[in-house]
Amino acid sequence: MIGRLNHVAIAVPDLAAAAAKYRDLLGAHVLHPHDLPEHGVTVVFVQLENTKIELLTPLGPDSPIRKFLDANPSGGIHHICYEVSDLPSAARTLTEAGARILGDGQPRIGAHGLPVLFLHPKDFDGTLIELEEVNPELQPA
Ligand code: CO
Numbered sequence: 001m002i003g004r005l006n007h008v009a010i011a012v013p014d015l016a017a018a019a020a021k022y023r024d025l026l027g028a029h030v031l032h033p034h035d036l037p038e039h040g041v042t043v044v045f046v047q048l049e050n051t052k053i054e055l056l057t058p059l060g061p062d063s064p065i066r067k068f069l070d071a072n073p074s075g076g077i078h079h080i081c082y083e084v085s086d087l088p089s090a091a092r093t094l095t096e097a098g099a100r101i102l103g104d105g106q107p108r109i110g111a112h113g114l115p116v117l118f119l120h121p122k123d124f125d126g127t128l129i130e131l132e133e134v135n136p137e138l139q140p141a
Helices: 015-025 066-071 087-096
Strands: 005-011 034-036 041-047 052-058 076-084 115-119 129-133
Touching: 005 129, 015 041, 015 052, 052 066, 087 115, 087 129
Parallel strands: 005 052, 076 129
Antiparallel strands: 005 076, 034 041, 041 052, 115 129
């Protein structure tokens, strides 16, 4: 069902400092920050050769990562995202097996403009998993 690792998302208390570390110390290709008000985060994408890192910091009072940062003030890995080719089919398989989808259970449009859903971390060894529907025909080999 799952394909490539699409990204690892890291919640950070200081986005500029985190971006500078990835750019200047780790020598990574770091893109400019952008606000995603509908997701309650500001994000910096770090483009690696084989995947992406997303540095997230809260945007607005109702940010979904606020509580996470309250519990982890120095930041931490927030979720990992796997690609799937058919999100409704993946959702059906998972819910039939008893896995819980966060929210109303329906895919929504994620940070990359593609349908995503999140799986309950208690069902996956304490890891918040995002599934993103990616059309493999549109991907570079
Ligand atoms: Co994500």
